[in-house]
Amino acid sequence: MARTHLPAPYHYKYIAGNGIYIIGAHTDSPCLKLKPVTKVSKGGYLEVGVQTYGGGLWHTWFDRDLAIAGRVIIKEQKDGSESYSHRLVRIEEPIMRVPTLAIHLDRDVNDGFKVNKQSHLAPVLATSVKAELNKSAAENGSVETGSPKHHSLLLQLIAAQAGCAPEDICDFELQACDTQKSVIAGALKEFVFSGRLDNLCMSLCSLKAxxxxxxxxxxxxxxxxxxxxxxxxxxxxxxxxAQGAGSPVVLDALSRITNSFSSDTKLLPIAIQRSFLVSADMAHALHPNYMDKHEENHQPQMHGGLVIKNNANQRYATNAVTSFIFREIATKHKLPVQDFVVRNDMACGSTIGPILASGIGIRTVDVGAPQLSMHSIREMCAVDDVKHSYEHFKAFFQDFSHLDAKITVDI
Structure with a gap:
């Protein structure tokens, strides 16, 4: 690979074999994704077939005002020939809803709301009567006759956002999403109420840092x-x-960067040994109504700063060296930091940290801002912890190389 020459001053100190300092996060969240065939008609209603993605709190998706967002593959005409491209779309207004069953028809619902993910979660798009009356002049018929896979009404809404004709939609990857906007809330305006804090909060803080x-x-x-x-x-x-942490993308990036400055293949293992990963994924704040769900000496608090996650069974990749480094940066900048381990009688979740640590051999610490309602359609965290996370990540980028030079340990 040819040597890459970077403009001054951005290569003053870096030489091939030096470390790469990474904050890794993820952008996806549990949601309802549209099936390849979404057309569902039952009881006089047009519904949209969806499949569950991830481990969501699915009962929180009921009675929410839902829209659709994602990627659409479009057929186009350019210079007299067909071509294909993808466009990002988001329908802003609420077009769907997953209604709950009235308590009069399920008297025991408050003793345990059990969701059947196949039969209970299909959102209502329209009634068949109104859809029939809303015939499209372009189709010259019922909105039900446009596609064997999707309601024509749904395709019309998507096409309007994509700026194309419904018949030019070749395929799509779409998901349902809540239309309620994020807000700063609470009696003292100390909280963020939002969807997808896990893990867009860490993604935002790391990018800004x-x-x-x-x-x-x-x-x-x-x-x-x-x-x-x-x-x-x-x-x-x-x-x-291919887009996940289990792919070779990070190792490829480390290899390409190192090899761009030297053809010596022995330098990549040295660069990996000198590198460091902060796996940033939201953490569990102590819930005041379920305090017994936390280990008594590890109860992350709102406003308490980033949480360093530990697990003896390597569900998190933190060790004494990596936690010390991250904690030392906090001490220098007077930033709060907390610790978390799951109770011994409970299962522990995991992150991208162990996947990358084991796949690459990179030093890793698992951290995250504390939040409540994780995997709900509507989550919450503290405003202060967004600020703490950003400042901690920024300090990591600025200070790590100097701090690491002072540490002598056998990894």
Missing amino acids: LIDSSSSESSLEDESGIRMVALFDHEEVGSDS
Whole structure:
């Protein structure tokens, strides 16, 4: 591979074999994704067939105002020939809803609301009567006759957002999403109420930290490593995909960067040994109504700063060295930091941290901002912890290479 020459001053200190300092997070969240065939008609209603993605709290999806967002594959005409492209679409207004059953028809519902994911979660799009009356002049017939796989009404709504004709939609990857916007809330405006905090909060904080820590020439003059943010899809379903943390993308990036500055293949293992990964994924704040669900000495609090996650069975990749480094950065910048381990009698979740640590051999610490209602359609965290996370990540980028040079341990 040819040597890459970077413009001054961005290669003052870096040489091939130096470390790469990464904050890794994921961008996906549990949701309802549209099936390849979405057309469902039952009891005089047009419904949309969906499949569950990840481990969501599915009862929270009932009685919410839902829209659709995602990617659409479009057929186009260019210079007299067909071509194909993809477009991102989001229908802003609520077009669907998953209604609950009235308590009069299920008197025991408050003793246990059990969701059948196949039969109970299909959102209602319209009634058949109104759909019939709303015939499209272009189709010159019922909205039900446009596609064997999808309601024509649904295709019309998607096409309007994509700026194309319904018949030009070749395929799509779409998901249902809540239309309620994120807000700063609580009696003292101390909380963020939002969907998908897990894990867009960590994605945002890491990206802003990377940008702000590298925004001036002086901030990089003494930097001997490479600063990187890696955002992955499919964490909620195991990370085994081309876009997931189980793919070779990070190892490829480390290899390409190192080999761009030297053809010596022995330098890549050295670079990996000198590198460091912060696996950033939201953490469980102590719930005041379920305090027995937390281990008594490890109860992360709102406003308490980033949580360092530990697990003896390697569900998190943190060890004494990596936690010390991250904690030492917090101490220097007077930032709060907390610890978490799951109770011994409960199962522990996991993150991209162990996947990348085991696949690459990179030093890793697992951290995250504390939140409540994780995997609900509507989650909450503290405003202060968003600020703490950003400042901690920024300090990591700025200070890691200097701190790491002072540490002598056998990894």
